[in-house]
Amino acid sequence: MIPFRTSPCCLVSNQGFRSTRVFFPIRLLLLFTLIFCAAHAQTGACQVSTQIAQLRAEGLTEPLGSILFTCSGARPGAVIAGNLSVFLPVSVTNRVDSNGFTSQAVVSIDTGSGLTPSGVPGLVNGRILTFNNVQITAPASGNYQVQVSNILGAVNQLAASQPVAVDLAAPFPINNTHVTVGTTTPALYATLAGAGIACSGSPLPSTFSMTSLFAAGTVLASTRLTEGFASAFAVRSAGQNSGTRFVVNYTGFPANAQVYTPDFVAGSDATKPTNGGDLGGSQAVGQYLPGSGTLLLARVIGADVNGVGGLPLSAPTGASAVTLDSVTQVSLSGGAGYVIYEVIDSNAAVVESAQFPTFIGLTGAATTAVAQESISIGPVSTVTSASATDPVPRFAATTPSSDCSVVGDCQASYFPKLTVPAGPIQLTAISGGTQLGDPGYIPVQNAGGGQLIWTIAVNYTNGSGWLRLEQPSSLVGPGSVRVFVANQNLAPGTYKANIVIDAGAQAGSNTVPVTLTVQAPPPATPPPAPTVTISKIVNAATFLAGPLVSGSVATLQGSGFSGKVVSVTVAGQVARMLFTSNSQINFQVPPGLGPVSSANVVVTVDGVSSAPATAVFAPAYPVIFAHGIRNQDWSENTPSSPAAATTILQIFGTGIPSGATVTAQIGARMNLIPQYAAPAPDVPGVQQVNVAVPSGLASGMSQIILCAGVTGQSYCSDPYPLAID
Numbered sequence: 001m002i003p004f005r006t007s008p009c010c011l012v013s014n015q016g017f018r019s020t021r022v023f024f025p026i027r028l029l030l031l032f033t034l035i036f037c038a039a040h041a042q043t044g045a046c047q048v049s050t051q052i053a054q055l056r057a058e059g060l061t062e063p064l065g066s067i068l069f070t071c072s073g074a075r076p077g078a079v080i081a082g083n084l085s086v087f088l089p090v091s092v093t094n095r096v097d098s099n100g101f102t103s104q105a106v107v108s109i110d111t112g113s114g115l116t117p118s119g120v121p122g123l124v125n126g127r128i129l130t131f132n133n134v135q136i137t138a139p140a141s142g143n144y145q146v147q148v149s150n151i152l153g154a155v156n157q158l159a160a161s162q163p164v165a166v167d168l169a170a171p172f173p174i175n176n177t178h179v180t181v182g183t184t185t186p187a188l189y190a191t192l193a194g195a196g197i198a199c200s201g202s203p204l205p206s207t208f209s210m211t212s213l214f215a216a217g218t219v220l221a222s223t224r225l226t227e228g229f230a231s232a233f234a235v236r237s238a239g240q241n242s243g244t245r246f247v248v249n250y251t252g253f254p255a256n257a258q259v260y261t262p263d264f265v266a267g268s269d270a271t272k273p274t275n276g277g278d279l280g281g282s283q284a285v286g287q288y289l290p291g292s293g294t295l296l297l298a299r300v301i302g303a304d305v306n307g308v309g310g311l312p313l314s315a316p317t318g319a320s321a322v323t324l325d326s327v328t329q330v331s332l333s334g335g336a337g338y339v340i341y342e343v344i345d346s347n348a349a350v351v352e353s354a355q356f357p358t359f360i361g362l363t364g365a366a367t368t369a370v371a372q373e374s375i376s377i378g379p380v381s382t383v384t385s386a387s388a389t390d391p392v393p394r395f396a397a398t399t400p401s402s403d404c405s406v407v408g409d410c411q412a413s414y415f416p417k418l419t420v421p422a423g424p425i426q427l428t429a430i431s432g433g434t435q436l437g438d439p440g441y442i443p444v445q446n447a448g449g450g451q452l453i454w455t456i457a458v459n460y461t462n463g464s465g466w467l468r469l470e471q472p473s474s475l476v477g478p479g480s481v482r483v484f485v486a487n488q489n490l491a492p493g494t495y496k497a498n499i500v501i502d503a504g505a506q507a508g509s510n511t512v513p514v515t516l517t518v519q520a521p522p523p524a525t526p527p528p529a530p531t532v533t534i535s536k537i538v539n540a541a542t543f544l545a546g547p548l549v550s551g552s553v554a555t556l557q558g559s560g561f562s563g564k565v566v567s568v569t570v571a572g573q574v575a576r577m578l579f580t581s582n583s584q585i586n587f588q589v590p591p592g593l594g595p596v597s598s599a600n601v602v603v604t605v606d607g608v609s610s611a612p613a614t615a616v617f618a619p620a621y622p623v624i625f626a627h628g629i630r631n632q633d634w635s636e637n638t639p640s641s642p643a644a645a646t647t648i649l650q651i652f653g654t655g656i657p658s659g660a661t662v663t664a665q666i667g668a669r670m671n672l673i674p675q676y677a678a679p680a681p682d683v684p685g686v687q688q689v690n691v692a693v694p695s696g697l698a699s700g701m702s703q704i705i706l707c708a709g710v711t712g713q714s715y716c717s718d719p720y721p722l723a724i725d
Contacts, residue, residue, distance in 0.1 A: 043172040044074030044142055050179045054229050055153075056187035057160035058377050058395045060384055061093045064164060065181040066149035071172055074138035082171025085130040086148060089164065090157040092124045094150075095239075096386045100124050104152065104239055107131045110145040111138070122151075124386040134171060146170075150239075154384040155184050156396040187232035188246075188377040189403030191224040191279065191506070196370035196453040197360065198476045199254055204361035209325045210262055210274075210285045218260075218359045222276035223248065223375065225297075226353035226403035233295060233343045233352060234393075241391040243343040245300065247307040247378040250358070252371040253335040258361040261339050263313055264288070264324035267295020267354040269347060271321040276357030278450055280414050286324040290316050293345060295352040299328060300340040307378030308391050312342040327359070335371070340378065353407060368476045370453055375400065402505060410506075417448030418503040420510035425499075427516045429485045431492045436519075439470075440483030442512055444501055452477055454503040461496040466516060469499070485516060492520040532560040532603050532610040540586050540685075541625040541654050547618035551591035552654040553578065553685035554615070556603060561585055563605035570615065571599035576684055588685035591658070595619065620708040620715035621655035625686075628652040629704070629722065642723035645695045652680055653706060653717065656687040661709035664691045666722065667702040697724045 051065035067086070074080065084107060094102035101121040108115035120131045129151055136144055155164055164182040168174060202219035205212035213220070225246060227233050236243040253259060266274045266286025271294075274286030288296050302310030316322035330337040346352060358373070381394035404410035425440035446452035454475050458467050468486045472479040483499065495516040502509040539546045540553035548554050548570075556568065562582040568575040570590055579586035585603065593599065600612035629637040632647040643649055656662060662677035663670075676690040689706060703719035 042075045042078040042138075043080045044071045044138070044144075046071035046146075046170070046172050046174045048168065048174050048176045048179055050181050052180060053182040054231065055155045055164060055182040055184045056228075056232055056377070056395070057158075057184040058156055058187055058398045060154045060156055060381055060394045060396055061152045061392045062155045062182070062184075064088075064151045064153055064166070066147055067166075067168070067179065067181065069146040069170065069172070069174060071145065072143045074142045074144065074172075076138055076140045076142055078138045080136040080138065080172050081133060083130055083132050083169070084134045084146070084148065084171065085128060085169040086151060087167040087169070088127045088129070088151070088153050089166070091127055091154040091385050092129045092151065093154050093384070093386050093392075094122065094124060094129070094152045095392060096124050096388055098388065100386070102129075102386065105129060105148070105150050107134055108147045108149065109134075109136055110147075111136065112141065112144075115145065115147050126385070136172075146172075151181075152392065155182070156398075157384060158184055160184050160186055185232075186228040186398075186401065187244075188375075188398075188400045189226045189228055189406050190375055190400040191222075191355075191403050191407075192373050192375055196252075196372055196504075197221045197250075197358065198368055198451050198453055199257055199360055199362055199371050200368040200476070201364070202360055202362045204258060204363070208260060208327055208329070210327055210357075211325055213260060213327065213359045214283050214285075218361055220276050220278065220357040220359045221373070222279050222355050222357050223373065224279055224353060224355040224403060224407070225375070226406045227351045228406075230351050231346075231348035233346050234348070235343055235346055240393060242300075242312075242379065242393070244393070245303075245307045245343075245378040246297070246341045247305070247338065247376045247380055248341070249305070249336070249338045249374045250330065250332070250371060251336045252369065253332055253337075253360070254362060254369045255335065256362060256364065257332065257335070257371075259330040259332060259337065260327040260359040260361070261299070261330055262286070262324065262356050263299045263326040263328055264316070265297040265341065265354045265356040266324055267297070267346070267352045269294040269350065269352055270296065274324065274354065274356055276355060278357075278414060279355055280409065280412060287321045288316060288324060288345075289321045290318050291345075293347050295343070295347065295354055296345040297341040297354055297356070298344045300342050303340040303379075305338050306380040307340045308381070308394075310340065312344055315344050330358075351406070353403065370476065404506070414449040416446050416450045416452040416503060416507040418452060418454060418501065418507045418510060419445045419447045420501055420512060421445065422512050425483055425512060425514045427483070427485055427514065429490070429516060429518050431518050431521055432489045433521060434487070435485040440514065442481045442483065442499065442501070444479045444481065446478055446507075448507070452503055452507060454501055454507075456481060457500050457502070459498045459500060461498070463490065463495045466490055466495055467497060467499075467514065483514065490516075490518045492518050494518075530560055530605070530608055532558070532605045532608050534558040534601065534603055534610050534613040537601060537613055537615045539621075539623050539655070541623040541628070546623070547616045547621050548589050549618060549621050549655045549657055550589055550593040550596075551657060551685060552589050552621070554587060554589055556585040556587070556601065556613075557583060558603070558610070559583055560605060560608075560610075561603060565604075565606055567604045569602050569604070571596065578684065593617070618715065619710040619713070620657050620660055622653055622706040622708050622715060622717040623655050624651060624653040624704075624706060624717055624720045629720065637723055639701065639723045642699070642725040643693050644725040645693050645697065648675065648690050648692055649704070649722075651689040651691065651704070651706065652683075653687055653689070654685055655715075655717075656689075656706070656708045657710060659710075662689055663707045663709070663714075664689065665705040665707070665716075666691075666694060667697055667724075669694045669697070693724065699724055 053065035277283035
């Protein structure tokens with residue numbers, strides 16, 4: 001049923017009726033209006049209000065704010081019934097049964113005794129949630145309320161930091177059908193070893209706890225997690241599979257590395273926050289007061305790599321603060337592993353953060369390796385629709401932005417800070433030879449704290465592969481790079497590139513421009529004088545030997561044809577040039593040669609002439625160009641595109657002199673008279689012959705022959721294949 005946007009008007013103007021130009025009887029319109037207004041009188045008018053929920057932008061099952069309809073003026077005892085629908089801009093993701101119904105989303109009704117669930121399940125259809133046949137009996141006061149709550153939506157389908165608005169349809173008139181029920185904000189910001197985790201020689205204690213690992217000096221790298229807004233890190237609630245989880249992945253650890261992480265992580269508001277000491281403050285084993293409502297993360301046992309399944313370790317109990325000293329080794333396979341944490345306590349009223357150290361034990365390491373860490377809010381899923389089995393909550397895999405602006409320590413001294421005190425590099429080399437002068441030098445320094453991990457790459461502006469970098473054995477900590485010219489046969493000129501040293505988003509990057517000047521080699525023995533040679537004179541249509549015809553197109557093959565000024569003469573007359581390359585020239589034979597049987601052809605390139613080559617001439621010599629037959633629709637005549645009977649063929653050839661009598665033969669049909677036989681428009685030396693395909697020819701492949709009659713003698717082309725439909 002379509003809702004009313006405003007209260008309906010029960011007065012009808014005849015003038016207004018006539019202006020609509022809808023020719024219904026006035027009585028019928030009045031009857032409709034009376035029914036319309038009577039329905040309004042029974043149901044009353046309803047005002048819509050909503051709760052604007054803060055939604056996690058990464059979320060696929062975020063609970064939207066509740067929607068409240070406050071209605072008045074209904075006829076006492078009237079039964080208001082119909083479907084209540086909510087139209088979302090994203091997929092509805094409530095848990096559903098096999099028929100698509102959900103009991104998670106609830107319609108509650110208050111007719112005077114408080115909101116009470118109606119028991120009507122919601123039907124999920126993509127982005128639509130419908131409660132079918134909702135029934136309300138208006139109380140004596142005529143006032144009632146209806147609330148829709150706990151709709152879950154895949155808000156990750158929207159851009160972050162934007163309102164989430166829904167459309168409504170109800171069995172009672174409502175004042176607003178488009179309302180806002182939430183705003184999306186990233187839930188997770190983080191500081192982690194984005195440039196990598198340095199893995200070098202690191203001792204391990206004989207027994208394992210955070211205290212013993214700190215005492216042994218085991219290398220560590222801390223990960224810090226911070227809420228995007230208060231309540232973004234949530235504990236498990238009714239109807240959910242878990243609280244907010246964090247999926248931490250590691251890759252690239254050496255084969256003999258041992259990795260340990262805490263079993264519990266006390267947050268920033270705990271009795272004593274867990275602290276690795278490398279992100280400010282002193283190393284500290286966390287302490288947590290059970291039931292204090294402060295942030296506490298627990299390791300999840302048995303979860304898969306997406307953070308699905310398993311159970312978190314049980315929260316500590318007792319009346320006093322508990323020290324969280326235990327650690328567990330991360331299982332590695334091929335240098336990769338993961339750990340899952342879940343929020344098991346938090347304070348929904350404040351923005352909280354937590355940090356945990358990753359301890360790396362490594363013995364007998366001769367060089368430093370760099371492992372990688374990534375983190376996402378979880379459980380991670382790609383299911384963006386309602387499901388009967390997928391976890392609630394669940395999130396799209398995302399890479400969190402840095403939390404330093406939230407915590408306020410972006411410029412803190414404990415973060416590494418890349419500095420590269422190197423100016424632009426100027427290099428010189430000889431074309432085809434070696435580098436001149438000293439190599440370039442790039443020092444890499446750490447002006448901050450912690451361990452600097454960096455990469456180096458070359459971005460070429462022009463050319464490629466002409467630089468060689470002599471890198472240090474490890475790109476961890478301060479170092480330097482020498483820059484050489486690679487042994488490449490570069491042409492003389494100026495080449496530019498940029499060398500980029502990158503230490504991650506937190507430590508920064510730096511670009512060093514490089515300019516290479518390649519000089520020409522010293523003069524060598526003067527090259528031999530250029531020669532111009534004609535090796536063949538052929539027909540331009542087929543590249544086969546044959547006589548030339550005055551005004552036709554011919555091709556020369558040979559060498560030394562490239563130059564600034566290239567010309568061809570035939571019997572001393574300058575020919576029209578059509579195409580030139582170092583080994584081929586296409587030209588038009590001068591049309592005014594007269595009846596000659598042979599003539600000398602000479603090519604001249606920048607003043608250097610070839611030896612004369614003798615060309616044989618004939619009065620006519622028709623030749624059809626390869627791909628030179630077009631059907632009437634201009635498609636090329638081929639077996640897959642044959643010509644139909646009576647349609648016109650367009651045939652392009654050369655060797656037909658002006659004034660010749662032209663006939664064609666198709667199959668056994670001889671002496672066909674063309675509709676057109678003359679020079680092809682705008683193509684020097686090429687003739688066009690248009691001839692109709694005779695009726696009665698068998699379908700399939702045939703052949704066509706062009707003949708040119710000159711002074712009583714006929715000259716015919718070789719047969720050319722022709723496809724007949």
